[in-house]
Amino acid sequence: MNLNEKLKEVREYIKTKELLDQATGLVYWDMRVGMPKKAVEQRAEVVGYLSSEGYKFTTSEKVKGFIEFFKPHLDELNVIDRAMIEELRRQYDEIKRIPEDKYKEYVILCSKSEAAWEEAKEKNDFSIFKPYLGKVIEYQKEFLEYAGYTETKYDSLLDKYERGITVEKLDEVFGELRDAIVDLLNRIKNSGTNIDDSFFKNKFTKDEQEEFGLFVLRKMGYDFDAGRLDESVHPFTINFGNKDVRITTNYHENEFRSALFSSIHEGGHALYEQDIPDELMGTGLGTGVSMGIHESQSRFYENILGRSKAFWKYFFPEAKKRFNQLKDVSFEEFYKAINIVEPSLIRTEADELTYSLHVIIRYEIEKLIFNGEVNLEDLPKIWNEKYKEYLGVEPSNDAEGILQDMHWSDGSFGYFPSYALGNLYGAQMLKKMLNDSPAIFDEVENGNLDTIHQWLKENVHKHGAVYKPADLIKLISGEELNAKYFIKYLNDKYKEVYNLK
Amino acid sequence: MNLNEKLKEVREYIKTKELLDQATGLVYWDMRVGMPKKAVEQRAEVVGYLSSEGYKFTTSEKVKGFIEFFKPHLDELNVIDRAMIEELRRQYDEIKRIPEDKYKEYVILCSKSEAAWEEAKEKNDFSIFKPYLGKVIEYQKEFLEYAGYTETKYDSLLDKYERGITVEKLDEVFGELRDAIVDLLNRIKNSGTNIDDSFFKNKFTKDEQEEFGLFVLRKMGYDFDAGRLDESVHPFTINFGNKDVRITTNYHENEFRSALFSSIHEGGHALYEQDIPDELMGTGLGTGVSMGIHESQSRFYENILGRSKAFWKYFFPEAKKRFNQLKDVSFEEFYKAINIVEPSLIRTEADELTYSLHVIIRYEIEKLIFNGEVNLEDLPKIWNEKYKEYLGVEPSNDAEGILQDMHWSDGSFGYFPSYALGNLYGAQMLKKMLNDSPAIFDEVENGNLDTIHQWLKENVHKHGAVYKPADLIKLISGEELNAKYFIKYLNDKYKEVYNLK
Structure with missing residues (x-):
């Protein structure tokens, strides 16, 4: 198989993974924006299932095969294809280097640790969180050692x-x-x-704030045909590809600045994702490069x-x-x-x-x-x-x-x-x-x-x-x-x- | 392996399929309620991917194995487990009996046929739709023959x-x-x-109608902690398990009855799904039995x-x-x-x-x-x-x-x-x-x-x-x-x- 055929195959593979990611993202968005509260547990299982499918994609034998195939050919690839293979390898290595049972232990620890942190914060007591924090740090250090960092x-x-x-x-x-x-x-x-x-600190109604926020976002160039503005407790941006980039805000009626500046902030994130060129879709590189x-x-x-x-x-x-x-x-x-x-x-x-x-x-x-x-x-x-x-x-x-x-x-x-x-x-x-x-x-x-x-x-x-x-x-x-x-x-x-x- | 162990395994399998179905359903709901219009094509691919995963679940060798295992034991099962295995078999048979390439041809035909129907309806001309309708009927008849119906x-x-x-x-x-x-x-x-x-036919504002609709739905016993009311062009009910059963309506400001009675109608569907007992989740039977x-x-x-x-x-x-x-x-x-x-x-x-x-x-x-x-x-x-x-x-x-x-x-x-x-x-x-x-x-x-x-x-x-x-x-x-x-x-x-x- 020549390079171009193999590249086509890789892109097909990554594209499928991106479809899965879009579905996972949408479920996640819904959890934070619209899900009725009794659905929490069932939906967590849905996310768990989709995530484990994503894990399989990232660490499959197929990916290993791609990486090995391209290893001697990296110099022959253009900048995008090389970055694509490099990113595939990076994600594969990051997860694969950790023994599977260690990783599972760690995931379970994290969910306990998050609960302990919540309790500690609520009770205002660091000592509740401390033992979990210690263990999380230990695992992190161990993971770094698997990767050869000492x-x-x-x-x-x-x-x-x-x-x-x-x-x-x-x-x-x-x-x-x-x-x-x-x-x-x-x-x-x-x-x-x-x-x-x-x-x-006067009263600014939600409707007034929303209308003005929408006006500013439109002026910024945020494309509402490829996105939407919703409400959530903590404002965030999430995207499923470059054609659906959603933002949220949170209105406080006795504060003019909060929702407005968070809308502008999320709008800035969103423009980045909406502007990603179509050509980068299906390469694993079609998103913002880093936090x-x-x-x-x-x-x-x-x-x-x-x-x-x-x-x-x-x-x-x-x-x-x-x-x-x-x-x-x-x-x-x-x-x-x-x-x-x-x-x-x-x-x-x-x-x-x-x-x-x-x-x-x-x-x-x-x-x-x-x-x-x-x-x-x-x-x-x-x-x-x-x-x-x-x-x-x-x-x-x-x-x-x-x-x-x-x-x-x-x-x-x-x-x-x-x-x-x-x-x-x-x-x-x-x-x-x-x-x-x-x-x-x-x-x-x-x-x-x-x-x-x-x-x-x-x-x-x-x-x-x-x-x-x-x-x-x-x-x-x-x-x-x-x-x-x-x-x-x-x-x-x-x-x-x-x-x- | 004894019956109970095998039943546990089947339920685990069906439960996973249900998680996938919930994700698919949510993507579908979003397409009809919230998706920005530029996302149409990418989202159709997401749905296509998830559906093909669902198809694999329904027609897998694993399902075939379950069916064969339980065939001589159906009488030993309780009514729920028997119905569960029966439903598994019915879905398997319905799809498996059609040769895969025939099925693919048919799916492609249907998408063309839907487009032809749209065009025909727009142009008010049955003759545009007629040849597609003829082919769809032919395929349907052929499928029935595979199933032995003549x-x-x-x-x-x-x-x-x-x-x-x-x-x-x-x-x-x-x-x-x-x-x-x-x-x-x-x-x-x-x-x-x-x-x-x-x-x-007087003017009834959307907000007034919505407020009254919500009042009636609450009185009906629709549980908003396990559902939500949104707007869509055609009202519908969709559920992801029994803890998230969503309904939509469509407001017409110069008509009092339309949104109200469609909300009550969808509310009736929704009560059915919200009332499904938890014990039926993960059996494939945890939903309304028929249209x-x-x-x-x-x-x-x-x-x-x-x-x-x-x-x-x-x-x-x-x-x-x-x-x-x-x-x-x-x-x-x-x-x-x-x-x-x-x-x-x-x-x-x-x-x-x-x-x-x-x-x-x-x-x-x-x-x-x-x-x-x-x-x-x-x-x-x-x-x-x-x-x-x-x-x-x-x-x-x-x-x-x-x-x-x-x-x-x-x-x-x-x-x-x-x-x-x-x-x-x-x-x-x-x-x-x-x-x-x-x-x-x-x-x-x-x-x-x-x-x-x-x-x-x-x-x-x-x-x-x-x-x-x-x-x-x-x-x-x-x-x-x-x-x-x-x-x-x-x-x-x-x-x-x-x-x-």
Whole structure:
């Protein structure tokens, strides 16, 4: 069989797996958006069944055969086909290297661990979660050893979520970012400027909010013929291929910003997935490449664009038309209030400036864990100290401290950094975008968001998962990942918002 | 391996198939309720993939092994296990007996035939559809021959949708029913009574209608923790197990009755599925037994209960509270207007009395087709003549005549009769119900619909698909399927509504 025939066969195989994934995704979406509550248990079994079918696809003898066939031919393949085979191999290795019974034990442990985390959070008691956390970490370390990692364990965890990223690199950029934010935060605290955002706490009905959110999403270029907006407890984006990319939001009637900015955020994720070219479907590469790059898109829309003056030059008059509650608010007051800085304890509620600090704290603690430099019982103390040091606030209990996120309960170590990487990537993209089209934000003032969208589509979205994130950001911006543009962006912005010297 | 171990293995197998079916059902529901339009093609492939997996489950060597193992042991099994194995065998035989390539040809033919039917209906031209219809019929006849049916072909088509029902039986009950309805219809026409239903054509907003529909559904006992109400072009009920049974409706703002009675109708289907006992899950019998019995439940709620005086004694004051549009309408006027008889051309828009005639016409024509007693080009003429004869109305074109339903385009011959069987079954149940609890409708007047619900649950719903419909109706009512109770019900009702002598 020649290369082309075999490639056709591989694509056929991957395409079938993608059909299964789309079905699984749809069941998952429904669980979070529409499922009646009595269906929980039966539906969990459906998801379990579909997932195990997915597992079989990923680890089949057929995949092994594909990998072996192409091993001596990788250089003969074009960039997409090579990335396709590489991705097939990566997923196969990641799962296959773990003995099956170990993996099953781990899955069972995780479900217990998640339940323990929930209970611990509810009862505000880290000690309930601690033994499970310890076991999850042990398994994770053991899995890394199967893969041959003994020295740089945390590196390989990072690599799982953001291929090509290392501790060395993150130490550099996160260190720089952390110091810059802490410094900026102190200057803001000492600025004497107080921003009033009380007018956002009036009543804004769900219908009013929804209508305005839909208006903004349409302007962003979100395609409602290939997506839909629903409600869920936690906003999220999910896609089944590039023709059905759904987002959710959550309305709070006594807060104007929450649903709106989460819609814009999810809209940013969604544009990425809707823009994936059809040619990448059926290659396993037809989706966003990593959480970090994905967050760069959502945060670009939410913050760089969505909290910019240019954006509101157009949308503020539109908001005023719709919301009588804003009739006495000036443009300046509005702009400042959407950019207010308030150090807080909870990551998911953080403002644009302090958000990265929440992430960096988790990154630093995960490093300690995987370098074996910490006793688990000290974690709450370490957590609280870091919050005090960087943010100037201190959790009064575990629930608003170490127990706030569920990520560690199912072993998602290495995942947190991608939230902050998105900020850095986004600022690097902004820099390049402004080099290419210096007047691009002038168009935004007139309500034209399309030029920005097209730039992102052309430079980011169209590549899907063909390049590793580290290669992609270089391809896009001409530079390696770095913190300087984001730091400059933050300084410029808050200097103005808080009248800093 | 002993019987119990093997039974456990079978149940495990069927349960897994049910998980797949639930996923398939959910994808299908989404296609009709929420899917963005650009996803149509990709989603069709997902459904195709899941269906082919379902096909593999139904026709696997494993199933063959189960059937062979249990063949000599059927008498040792309890009624549920025996029905379970029997159902497994029936599905296996139905599909396996057709050569695979023939089946594939047929599936392709059907998709072309459906498209031809659509075009024909749009262009109002039976001749476009005729050649496809001819081929579909040929294949159907050939399939029946594989199964060894040569004489009583139409019987075996009926059996597919309503096990145990024969042409002989249907000729008897449908003949009697047809004559009775035609007679009653003529008496109504000559009664000189005219019913005014113009007040239903005022504007009733979607929100008002929805709120009232939800109120009625809750009163019926529909469990919103195990279901939900959505909108779709054609109302339907779909279930994924017994814990998630969803219904849809379609609101018309210039018509009060449409959405309401379709919600009650679908609610009747849904109660059946929600009431299936957990013990029947994973046996392949945990669902309504047939379309005919299913329609008995939906029509019982929609017509026997939902268009009764007792029902509206309670709900009419509630409706008046909500709908100012009804303020000048008396109870008598309202009651008559929901029971107006208007012979019409379209089955799906027919009133309670004439609905069965639409079905009987299709039954009579299907018989002609499978007995080889008709040339296809004569079908429109035959159709129109029967409408003229039974209903006194005549289609002016094929679209409102022979082309109105899609059923024949995909070969669903034998399906139509179940729509009318539901009416007969329902009246037999009513008779028995009133024997058991003569005052059951008095409770309805006070808004208590629960006693009726419990009776149906205990006598119908709890059996799932354990008994064949013919056996079930005997078990429930003590009598074989017959038309007399429905005919009496119709006579009593319309005598009053139309002041007949």
